[in-house]
Amino acid sequence: MLSFRTFWMPLLRLLIAGLSLLLSLSISTQAQALRVGYFDLPPHATQDAAGKASGAAVDMFRLVAQRMGAPTVNFQQLPMPRLLKMLDAGELDAILLLVKNPEREAKYFFPAQSLYQARAGLAVAASSKVTVLPSADALQGMRIGIFLGQYLSPSMRQAGLNLELVGGGQDMFVRNFKKLMLGRLDAVYAPDTFVLRYEAKVSGVAAAIRIVELPEPATPGYTVFNKKDAANLGARYEKALEAVIKERGDYVSAFLRF
Template sequence: MNRGVLKNKQTFAGLQIKKAAVIALVFAASLCAVWREDVLAQSSLLLVTTDYPPYVFCEKDAATGIDVVRKGIDVDIITELFRRIGQPYSIQCLPWKRALNKVKEGEAAGVFPGFKVPERETFGQYLNDPLHVGGYSLFVKRGSEFPFKTLDDLTGKRIGIERGHSVTPAFHAAAKAGKFQVEQASKPEHNLKKLLAGRIDAYVNNHQVVLHTVKQLGMMERIAVLPLPVTQWRPSSYLMISNAAALADKSRLVQRLNQCLHEMWQDGTVERITARYL
């Protein structure tokens, strides 16, 4: 075949693919615009979350003493997502285990941000797209670095994690088998202080979360991150809708959330929101 003809066919095929992608995006955008005018017949939905900077910032209200959600990457994404589908909502900040239990019991419509793990899929439905991507790293006191390539390198060590968080099935299986000891704390700053005090040997958590906290606490010169991550960067944080919650038109709600969140990834909204914090 003539190379010029082949090149023209490839160019035409590429243009057709791009054209199809643009049409699909415009169609999705039009759906979300229509849905804003067609609010589902249900009252405001309660979503639950936990303090997890820079994704979720919870602060204690001076008047009530209750933790309230102020801002964050995932909070801003949720705000825009629910605006696009025209659905009223509220967010309650709780310790992570309590947040999960509220969704499990149907007392809350949804929870974020959480890993997609089989155990949780028994009581909730994850959206197709994540709220953010990330990876887990090991943080140590500077000067106390050690070689890390596999979980075997953690043998005999005390590893700090967030209470109620899931790292990987292999990590938790190794801990259960007694290879290393897991110490739980409720917030990143608590684990970092334990690390500096020598009460744990390493701390594993979301790379961006810990770096943000380290910067905020002025610990950049005292904390080091090991080169090899515990988990590779991947879709890591999702909004999950409760199976037990009594929601009107739940299937349509999930369909709309999926469509409009996908649109937000496609049109650059998620990237722009993330860039404001990192």
């Protein structure tokens, strides 16, 4: 008859080895680099002069990733259509500052808490009589500068608006602010007033303009994951985001400074 040691010890060693392997795989999975995409949207996310990802959303995600057990993050700046295709194909783990719509909500995991609440607005000349917009109807008759491919909030999609289109490019705000200062536009639109303030500052016209919010609800922006990663990355992200906010403060007060 086989002794206890002879029969059970080899099985016990196999069991311990198997558990060790599973544990090491779990640790390796949590510590692997995250692949995160974003579109150019300063001051939230952009590239610095050296081509390195920078901006408030990038800085905050780096801290969240550390809390997730993933100290390395590989960022990629690309146009939104390319980012969505890469997330669908599993070539990205997450996209920063994605706005929710029914199609995206069906495909992707949106955390319970948004990263940021964007408020659409207009930049008008400091001398303008427009100080507040009581309703969307107040936009009628204004010459408003917009950009090619720019997201238009609900107030900006109403019929009859006089929208003047400017092509894309790094100097698109500079060109529209110049038109505003020359009186060729009544306002410059952006779906995020923080973007307007940032661009006005770097363009040197901050003292010459006024920012007026559009009369509509804020639009939340999320860090979004593929649904197949919801139980792993998505759940870890939610816990880590909560911890970072508790420790450092919310996105606007702690990170969105320029």
